[in-house]
Amino acid sequence: EIVLTQSPVTLSLSPGERATLSCRASQSVSRYLTWYQQKPGQAPRLLVYDASNRAAGIPARFSGSGSGTDFTLTISSLEPEDFAVYYCQQRSHWLTFGGGTKVEIK
Amino acid sequence: QLQLQESGPGLVRPSETLSLTCTISGGSFGSSPEYWGWIRQPPGKGLEWVGSIFYDGTTYYNPPLKSRASISVDASKNQISLKVTSVTAADTAVYYCARSLDDGYNFIYWGHGTLVTVSS
Numbered sequence: 001e002i003v004l005t006q007s008p009v010t011l012s013l014s015p016g017e018r019a020t021l022s023c024r025a026s027q028s029v030s031r032y033l034t035w036y037q038q039k040p041g042q043a044p045r046l047l048v049y050d051a052s053n054r055a056a057g058i059p060a061r062f063s064g065s066g067s068g069t070d071f072t073l074t075i076s077s078l079e080p081e082d083f084a085v086y087y088c089q090q091r092s093h094w095l096t097f098g099g100g101t102k103v104e105i106k
Numbered sequence: 107q108l109q110l111q112e113s114g115p116g117l118v119r120p121s122e123t124l125s126l127t128c129t130i131s132g133g134s135f136g137s138s139p140e141y142w143g144w145i146r147q148p149p150g151k152g153l154e155w156v157g158s159i160f161y162d163g164t165t166y167y168n169p170p171l172k173s174r175a176s177i178s179v180d181a182s183k184n185q186i187s188l189k190v191t192s193v194t195a196a197d198t199a200v201y202y203c204a205r206s207l208d209d210g211y212n213f214i215y216w217g218h219g220t221l222v223t224v225s226s
Contacts (some may be wrong), residue, residue, distance in 0.1 A: 001169070034212050036153075043202055043216035044145075044153065055214060087153055091211035094168065095155040 002026055004088050004098035012106040019075040021101045023088035028068045032092040035064055035073045038100075039084045047086075048073060078103070108133040110203050110217035114210075117219050118224050128186040128203030128217060141206040143213055144177060144188045148200035156201070159186065160210060193224045 003026040013019055013026035025035065031051040036044035046055040051071060061076040075082055083105050088098040114126035128142075143183045144156040156165035159177045167175050186203055200221050202211035 036213075043204075044213070046212060046214045046217075049207065049209075049212040055212075089153070089155075089211075091209070094166075094171055095211050097155070097157075099152050099154040 002029060002090055002093050002096050004090055004096055006086075006088055006098035006101045008101060009099070010102045010104060011064035012104050013078055014106045015078050015080055017078050019073075019078055019082070019103055021069040021073040021075075021086055021103070023066075023073070023098050025069045025090055025092075026073075029090040031067050032090055033064070033066065033071045034089040034091065035062075036087045036089065037082075037084050038087065044087065075103075108205060108215045110215060112201060112203050112217045112220040114201075114220060114222065116223060118193055118197075118222060119226055120194055120224055121192055124188075124190040124222055124224070126188045126198060126201055126203075126220065126222070127157070128188075130184045130186070130205075137167065138157060141207065141208070141210040142177075142179070142186045143204050143206060144175075144186075145202045145204060145213070146197075147202070147219070148196075148199045154199075156188065157189075158206070158210065195224050198222065198224045 004025045005023045033051045035048040038044045052064045063074045065072050085100045087100050087104045109132045111129045118124045143158040159165045174191045178187050179223040200219040202219045203217045205215040
C-alpha cells in the first residue's frame with residue numbers, strides 16, 4: 001500500500017496569504033496525484049488531478065506541482081471560502097488518500 | 107448537471123450486510139464510458155476508497171475490503187449499489203458514491219453521502 005503523508009496537519013493563515021500544502025508518497029506515484037477540498041458536512045471537491053491539472057471550474061489561485069514522491073498544492077491568495085480540509089490521493093497503485101491538512105483562519 | 111444520491115439503512119447490526127444504493131440523475135447514464143466509485147469516511151476521520159466499477163462491468167476493490175465488498179450497476183434504474191458483508195463498528199462511516207473522470211480514479215461528481223452506523 002502506498003502511504004501518503006500530508007503536512008502540516010493544520011495550517012493557520014489569514015485571508016490573502018499564500019498557502020503551501022505538502023503531500024509525500026511512500027514510493028513513487030509518478031504524476032498520479034490528486035487534490036480535493038472538503039468543507040464540513042460536504043462531499044469532497046476535486047481541485048487538481050495528475051499533479052498539476054486544474055479541474056473544471058477551479059479558480060486559478062489553486063495550483064499543483066510535483067512528481068514522484070513529493071507534491072505541493074499552492075493557494076496563491078486565500079479567499080474566505082478556501083478555509084477547509086485538503087486531501088491528496090494517489091492512483092498509481094490502487095487508490096489511497098492522505099490524512100488531510102486543515103487550513104484554518106488565523 | 108449530474109446528481110448522485112445515496113440511500114440505504116442508517117443503522118446496521120454487527121455481522122450483517124450493509125447495502126447502499128446510489129441513484130444517478132441529470133445525465134445520460136450508460137451512454138458513454140463511465141467510471142463509478144464508493145468512498146467512505148469514518149466520523150471525524152479521513153477518506154478511504156472502498157471500490158470502483160467501470161463501464162464494462164470490471165470491478166476493483168480496496169484490498170482490505172476485497173473479500174467483503176461488492177459493487178454492481180443496474181442501468182435500467184440508473185443505480186450503482188454497494189454491499190459490505192460481515193460489518194463491524196469499523197465500517198461505521200459516511201459512504202459517498204462518486205463518478206470519475208475518464209481516467210477512472212479522479213472523482214469529479216459526488217453524492218452528499220449517507221451515514222451508516224454499525225451498532226447493536
